[in-house]
Amino acid sequence: MEEVKQLIDEIRKGDIKPIYFLMGEEGYYIDRIAEFIGNNVLSEEEKGFNQMTLYGKDVSIDDIVSNAKRYPMMSERQVIIVKEAQQLSRTIEKLATYAEHPQPSTVLVICYKYKKLDKRKKLHKVLKAPNGVVFESKKLYENQVSDWIRKMLKNKGFSISHKASILLVEFLGTDLSRIHNELEKLEVVLPKNTEITPEIIEKHIGISKDYNNFELKKAIGEKDILKATRIITYFSQNPKDNPFVVTVSLLNTFFSQLLQYHGLQDHSARNVASALRINPYFVDEFQIAARNYSMKKSSKAISSLREMDLKGKGVGSSNVSQSDLLKELLVKIM
Numbered sequence: 001m002e003e004v005k006q007l008i009d010e011i012r013k014g015d016i017k018p019i020y021f022l023m024g025e026e027g028y029y030i031d032r033i034a035e036f037i038g039n040n041v042l043s044e045e046e047k048g049f050n051q052m053t054l055y056g057k058d059v060s061i062d063d064i065v066s067n068a069k070r071y072p073m074m075s076e077r078q079v080i081i082v083k084e085a086q087q088l089s090r091t092i093e094k095l096a097t098y099a100e101h102p103q104p105s106t107v108l109v110i111c112y113k114y115k116k117l118d119k120r121k122k123l124h125k126v127l128k129a130p131n132g133v134v135f136e137s138k139k140l141y142e143n144q145v146s147d148w149i150r151k152m153l154k155n156k157g158f159s160i161s162h163k164a165s166i167l168l169v170e171f172l173g174t175d176l177s178r179i180h181n182e183l184e185k186l187e188v189v190l191p192k193n194t195e196i197t198p199e200i201i202e203k204h205i206g207i208s209k210d211y212n213n214f215e216l217k218k219a220i221g222e223k224d225i226l227k228a229t230r231i232i233t234y235f236s237q238n239p240k241d242n243p244f245v246v247t248v249s250l251l252n253t254f255f256s257q258l259l260q261y262h263g264l265q266d267h268s269a270r271n272v273a274s275a276l277r278i279n280p281y282f283v284d285e286f287q288i289a290a291r292n293y294s295m296k297k298s299s300k301a302i303s304s305l306r307e308m309d310l311k312g313k314g315v316g317s318s319n320v321s322q323s324d325l326l327k328e329l330l331v332k333i334m
Contacts, residue, residue, distance in 0.1 A: 003130060008036055014079070016041060018102035019132030023112040025139040029178035034081050034109050035136065040106055041079050050078040056087030061094040068106045076288060081109040088113055096123040099317075102131055140176065143279045145169045149179060157192040162281060164198050170250070171207045171212035206241070208234070212249045213242075220251070220334060221258075221289030228330055236323035244312045244322050248305055248329070255293070255301045261286045262295040293311050304332035 015098040021036065022030040027319075042051055050072045053062060064082055070080040085092070092112070102108065116136065117124040127134045138332045140148060152159050172179050182205050186196060191206060198209035211234035219228040235242040261267070266277055267287070275279040293301065306331045311320060 001029060002024045003099065003135065004033065007033060011037065011040065015017070016107055017129065017131070017133050018106060019099055019106060019113065019116070019127060020107070021127050021132060021134045022110060022137065023116050024137035025114055025135070026176060027113045028180060029135075029137040030111050030113055031177065034083070034111050035302065037079060037107065037109050038081055046072075046075040046077075047079075048072060049073040050075045051079055053249070054079075054080065054082045054150050056082060056084040059088075061088060061091050061111060062321045064095070064108070065098045066109050069103050070106070071103075072105050077107055080109070083111045085110045085112045086115045093121055096121075099123060099126045099131055120275070140174055142144045142169060143273065143277050145174050145176070146279055146281075147173060148176065149183070149274065152180070153183065153196065156187060158187070158190065158194055158196060160196040161198070161267045164196050164201055164279060166207075166279065167201055167209065167212065167214055168199055179186050191295040195260055206225075211235070213247055216247065217251060217254050220283055221254070221285050223292045223334060225330070225334060228316055228334065232323075232326040232330060234322075235326055237320045244325055245309070247326070248309045248312060250301060251329075251333070252305045252309070253304065254289075257297050258286060258289055258293060259302070261290055261294060262298065292300060301333040305329070308332065 020033065022033055024030065038051065038053075052067065053200060054067070057131055059082070067080055070078065089112075095110075117127075117134070119125075119287070124134065126132075144163070149165045149168060150160055167177045168179060168182070172182060186200065186204055190196070190200070194200075201207050202209045211231050215230060216231045216235075218230060219225075235244075235247065257278065260276055264272065266272075269280055269283045271288060272278075276286070278286075308325060311328075312322075312325055
């Protein structure tokens with residue numbers, strides 16, 4: 001992310017602001033920036049007296065301001081990192097008075113995850129250079145995450161096959177922190193310049209390359225009943241790794257997007273990928289599925305999936321095994 005790189009480059013060059021307000025839905029970049037500031041602004045000798053981490057659930061805005069107004073000991077600066085600051089959302093505007101005239105020798109880092117400041121209010125307005133930086137970490141769309149994985153691995157001397165990156169996204173979702181943690185496991189065991197393949201992911205992360213929701217969705221779209229049956233049999237034997245609720249959710253998304261596909265006038269690959277916010281790699285899947293499932297059948301599949309979701313949560317049925325739920329699901333939508 002270019003904005004993150006620019007922010008870190010500025011800190012490296014010594015252009016350090018008194019306040020960094022890190023907010024937004026994607027926690028990964030908030031953590032990375034806070035971690036970088038915590039590791040690089042002070043020397044190891046200075047950190048003992050001049051660096052502290054506070055938690056939003058344990059402190060008030062007054063506590064934060066009181067600490068921020070302290071002078072550093074035998075150091076040019078002190079660093080205060082406030083994690084879980086979203087816990088202070090009801091009183092966060094009280095920080096505006098300090099933000100207007102922040103202590104120049106303090107670097108105050110506010111980690112305000114999963115929330116955003118109201119841009120109309122005073123705090124957001126006063127948190128501008130030279131007083132501070134407001135960084136908004138936006139959630140990536142699913143079709144952007146594969147590219148993010150590829151770029152991150154390239155920077156670390158690895159490559160990844162397209163199918164392997166799609167497999168990671170299908171299994172781990174768009175949570176960048178979770179993906180990052182799994183990729184770090186691979187970096188430890190693999191030599192540099194390795195291309196990460198589905199086989200490597202299956203071996204080291206435990207995601208089956210053949211029996212996963214990605215392959216199930218594809219089999220259902222192709223109306224390949226034999227393949228779909230093999231996959232749900234595997235899911236039934238490994239329920240902890242393949243929760244029914246996740247399967248239903250992903251299939252519901254698939255058929256909802258298929259409805260959108262049917263509603264498009266322009267079915268070119270570029271327009272479909274853009275409109276459905278999917279990786280271009282998946283466009284062929286929707287073209288095939290659209291031939292097998294009309295708009296009416298897609299709507300019926302969504303209704304059946306909602307019914308199965310309720311059954312999976314015990315509504316209207318009890319003591320139904322995951323195996324039986326999966327079999328019923330296939331019968332209803334295929």
